[in-house]
Amino acid sequence: xxxxxxxxxxxxxxxxxxxxxxxxxxxxxxxxxxxxxxxxxxxxxxxxxxxxxxxxxxxxxxxxxxxxxxxxxxxxxxxxxxxxxxxxxxxxxxxxxxxxxxxxxxxxxxxxxxxxxxxxxxxxxxxxxxxxxxxxxxxxxxxxxxxxxxxxxxxxxxxxxxxxxxxxxxxxxxxxxxxxxxxxxxxxxxxxxxxxxxxxxxxxxxxxxxxxxxxxxxxxxxxxxxxxxxxxxxxxxxxxxxxxxxxxxxxxxxxxxxxxxxxxxxxxxxxxxxxxxxxxxxxxxxxxxxxxxxxxxxxxxxxxxxxxxxxxxxxxxxxxxxxxxxxxxxxxxxxxxxxxxxxxxxxxxxxxxxxxxxxxxxxxxxxxxxxxxxxxxxxxxxxxxxxxxxxxxxxxxxxxxxxxxxxxx
Numbered sequence: 296x297x298x299x300x301x302x303x304x305x306x307x308x309x310x311x312x313x314x315x316x317x318x319x320x321x322x323x324x325x326x327x328x329x330x331x332x333x334x335x336x337x338x339x340x341x342x343x344x345x346x347x348x349x350x351x352x353x354x355x356x357x358x359x360x361x362x363x364x365x366x367x368x369x370x371x372x373x374x375x376x377x378x379x380x381x382x383x384x385x386x387x388x389x390x391x392x393x394x395x396x397x398x399x400x401x402x403x404x405x406x407x408x409x410x411x412x413x414x415x416x417x418x419x420x421x422x423x424x425x426x427x428x429x430x431x432x433x434x435x436x437x438x439x440x441x442x443x444x445x446x447x448x449x450x451x452x453x454x455x456x457x458x459x460x461x462x463x464x465x466x467x468x469x470x471x472x473x474x475x476x477x478x479x480x481x482x483x484x485x486x487x488x489x490x491x492x493x494x495x496x497x498x499x500x501x502x503x504x505x506x507x508x509x510x511x512x513x514x515x516x517x518x519x520x521x522x523x524x525x526x527x528x529x530x531x532x533x534x535x536x537x538x539x540x541x542x543x544x545x546x547x548x549x550x551x552x553x554x555x556x557x558x559x560x561x562x563x564x565x566x567x568x569x570x571x572x573x574x575x576x577x578x579x580x581x582x583x584x585x586x587x588x589x590x591x592x593x594x595x596x597x598x599x600x601x602x603x604x605x606x607x608x609x610x611x612x613x614x615x616x617x618x619x620x621x622x623x624x625x626x627x628x629x630x631x632x633x634x635x636x637x638x639x640x641x642x643x644x645x646x647x648x649x650x651x652x653x654x655x656x657x658x659x660x661x662x663x664x665x666x667x668x669x670x671x672x673x674x675x676x677x678x679x680x681x682x683x684x685x686x687x688x689x690x691x692x693x694x695x696x697x698x699x700x701x702x703x704x
Contacts, residue, residue: 332467342403359552361478362402373398460482480537492571600625616635
């Protein structure tokens with residue numbers, strides 16, 4: 296006798312909303328075998344949740360694909376009712392949940408608060424950094440009344456890679472070994488595309504590809520560990536030749552999973568190399584739009600540029616190089632950041648500016664939030680009371696004080 300099948304839970308439209316606040320209700324905690332996932336069909340939705348940079352896209356795709364494989368074996372007629380979607384904060388998620396036929400199962404990728412989905416009795420998949428945190432997150436969410444299927448943790452992912460996570464999902468959905476093997480083949484190639492291709496590629500690989508004037512200084516010394524070693528077209532073609540890719544491609548509603556991310560276009564064998572070439576020549580921003588290249592200057596700054604820079608520094612302070620770059624129109628954010636760093640360092644070394652004035656310039660915009668994606672500058676005092684400039688991305692490695700030592704110390 297084989298292992299017990301995942302349990303089909305009753306659809307959300309039968310849930311008594313007035314009872315949701317009582318996490319001990321049998322309705323919310325129907326018994327199922329340990330480790331088995333609840334199967335979301337007949338209007339019950341799935342939420343793939345996680346903080347950014349915790350492999351939440353991998354989780355979303357793993358959920359969608361493994362759920363698809365389960366349905367293909369047990370409820371194939373329900374596959375056309377699967378609807379994948381990304382939801383961000385501020386979007387009308389409740390309206391989205393109500394849209395479409397009652398049979399629709401929506402699989403949402405999101406970073407927003409899970410409490411917003413509690414009343415819909417959705418099946419929750421989420422992420423954590425460590426195994427210990429994963430256990431804590433699962434326990435906490437279940438006490439709140441959530442139906443938690445799985446918490447993917449980075450510790451487990453790094454330790455066992457795609458095969459381990461694929462095994463977890465195959466076990467959770469009670470999939471046979473051949474399905475698990477197909478998942479490993481599929482996701483081993485997909486993970487390379489995820490890192491090295493498309494709108495949500497690794498920030499390190501994107502920085503490696505980006506023209507010099509737009510490179511982020513904080514990332515320049517951290518090249519991507521493997522993207523440069525791959526022929527990305529060969530990986531893309533190999534991914535498209537996997538059995539699982541073909542199975543998903545047969546259903547138009549499942550094709551979004553056959554891409555590096557929901558924001559990317561359809562793969563065609565050269566999509567990735569074409570996209571990467573655009574980054575090299577057009578310096579694409581986060582939304583895949585070209586950054587200005589024609590008016591950008593290189594080399595030494597003119598007196599006029601430096602004058603505008605000083606005006607911008609006075610208005611916006613040190614943590615808003617993007618605003619200063621907009622005032623200049625001839626320099627990128629990274630060029631402004633580098634110029635700012637050199638200028639402030641020169642001021643400190645020359646003693647031309649009063650310490651208090653420099654501190655005021657540096658601290659004022661920090662309250663508003665700066666361009667943290669490129670690193671941030673800060674003034675601090677060393678053990679001798681000397682004012683020094685540090686980069687906040689490396690402050691953990693530098694022993695500095697934010698308050699000037701008193702004469703008594």
